[in-house]
Structure formats: C-alpha cells, structure tokens
Amino acid sequence: MEDPINVVIIDNHPFTTEAISHFFKNEEMGIKVVGTVTDGRKAIDLINETRPDVIVMEPYLTNINGIDLAEEISDKYKDKIKIVIFASYACEELTRILYKIGVHAVVLKEEPFKMLINAVKQSYLGNILLSNRKIFKQNHHQLSMTEIEILQLISQEKKNHEIAKQLNMSKRTVEYHITSIFQKLDVDSRVGAIMKGAQKGLIYV
Template sequence: MNDNIRVYLLDDHPLVLEGLKNRLDSEPGIEVLHTFTDPREFIAQTELYCPDVALMDISLPYMDGFQLARLLKERYGNSLKIILLSGYTYEEFYYKAYKIGVHAYLSKQSSYGKIINAIKQSMLGHILIPENIGTTKDSNDALTAAEREVLQLLAKEKTNKEIALELAISQRTVEYHLTSINQKLEVKTRIGAVVKGFELGVLSFLKEE
C-alpha cells in the first residue's frame, strides 16, 4: 500500500515548479502527484485525485492564493492541508492566511528542509506559526503535547520503534515529531534535543525518576 504524502504544486513559474518537484520527489514519504501553473486546472484536478497537501504560491493568474485557499477550505475542510508560499512576509498576510485555515505560510526564501517539514507537520494536524508573528512563545511552549511525550521517551534512550509502540503511533510519525522537535529547539541530533530539553526545563522532572 502506498502511504506517501500526495502533494499538488501550484505556481505560475515553471522553473520554480520544476525545482520544487525534483526536491520533493527525492524525499522519502512524499510524492508529487501533479504540478500546475493555472489555478483553474488545479481546482478541476483536485476533485479527481484528492491530494493530501496543496503547496501553492500566493501570486497566481485568475485568482490569488488567498481566494483559492478559501475555496479549497470550503470544499475539503481539513482533509486537504494547505501550505502557502509567498514573496510577501507582511504580518497582515500571515493573519489573513491563518484566519482562512491554512497549515503554514512560508516565505519563498524558505529552505527545502523547512518546506518538507511543513508538509509533514501539516499531515499531523499541526499549524506552523512563523516566529516573526507578534506572539510570545519560547521553545518550551512551542513544543506540542505529543512532541513533549516523544522528547521524554527520547531522554529515556528509547528507539524510534520503542517510542512508536509506547505511544501507539507509527515510526514515521515519530520521525515527523523528531524533525519538528529538532527544528524548534534549534538542534541537529537526538542527544542535542535531550540536552536542550533539560536546559529549558522541559525534561527537568525526569531527573527525579
């Protein structure tokens, strides 16, 4: 059974589409079903093939990304995850996007790694809020309840398989959580995440066990 995350790409710049498609297709667990330059064709094909994630530009012909996102949310609700890419990083654009119900609003300058993480996190139901939006949070508060559970088990030197069994989730979901934890804590390794967790007080109670 193919359990890849199925993605549609929409951008009116063919070179951007080609670059994104090539990179995403090389990522395990992600499959680009189709690329589009015209939102009208995108709408028609979405009804036929039902992708998991729509990754699309804000600036489009015939309608903008906000209008399209609103239409998609009305038709598909949360069954279709929406990630917007834009060259505009105005705070009001962020608020407008999240009011519609998108799962992420990313700058076109974002790394492929950040885009890939947004795709995977959206499938877990997470909404990625850019750090420059006027909200107060630290790395401790940024971790979701599920991520805290994973980090706790990581601190007990559990393997991905053991974490998956204990939390009754798939190993792929564990990997998604670990990617998000590392990004939020700004570390690159499992050990780094645990060390940072203790430094921030997220794992302080584990010392008493």
C-alpha cells in the same frame, strides 16, 4: 513502507513547480507530487482529480486571487486537504488572513527547503505551523494587503480616481496609501514602485 504524502503544487512559474517536484521526488522524504499547475483557474479540477493530502501554493497568482482560491479549497475540503503557503513575500496582514481561512503553514521561499518539507509533513499530521519570525520582524517595512492591491492596479496603469472607484474608497485615501507604498519600498515614483514590487514578488507584470 508507509504511503507517501500526496502533494499538489500551484505556482505561477513552471520552473518553480518543477524545482519543488524535483526535491520532493527523494523517496526518503515520503512525499509524492501527484500534480502541478501554473494556471490557478485549473487548480480545483486538478485537486478534484488527484485528491492530494497537502497543497503547496503561491498566494500571489497571476490569473486568480490566491487567497480566494485557498479559502475555496479550505471550505470545500475542510481538514481533509491541508494547505501550505509557499510565498516570496507575506506581510503580517496576509498571514493572519491565511491562518483564519484554514491554512496550516506559511513558508517563505527564501527559507531553506527543509522548512517546506517540514511544513508539508507537519500540516499532514494536522499541526499548525506559526509563520517564520521574518514575516513579522520587519512589518513596518511591509505592504498591507490593500497596498499590494493598489500597487497591482498601479502596474495596470490605473489612475488614482480609477483605483478609488474600483476599491470603493476616496481618492485622498488612495493617495495616502500610495505615499505609504513609496515610503515602504523606498522609491519616489510609480515606475520605481512597480519595479521594486516586481522584484520583491509582490506583483507580476
């Protein structure tokens, strides 16, 4: 019997990590979950301890920048540990960034679970899986990474001038981005944008 592919799961919600673990426990899949974590700040310690073959992770973590975490993992372990991004949402800009830093696959949570299984197995073999077409298909309706960041700050009740200062851009530029956010999310208020963003899994409030 071949050794299983050891996997660590990083996600905000215990329900998600437990659900993925449950599916992976099927021995026929050849995948073994060696650890799960819902606090991104503890992820590196868990990875150092378990040394998985593949990491399945949510990029929009609540207490740490998931992209920075993925980059840190990629820089530290190179190709020894593969990264599969499992996200509710992934705009084209985010996807390009993820592949650039060394992620092997991006799978949307709306896809059949077999897609995640395949991504884990293929990435373990060193193969790069190009994103599902759905990520690119409706890109004109998707928020950019900057817009997601601004939406997150809006959810924290930041004013336009505060957002401008924090992101080192003009207040007018922030206003342009907010207008774009409203149009893409089909809302007409900050409250509406926050609610729609949360529903889509873009932000956590």
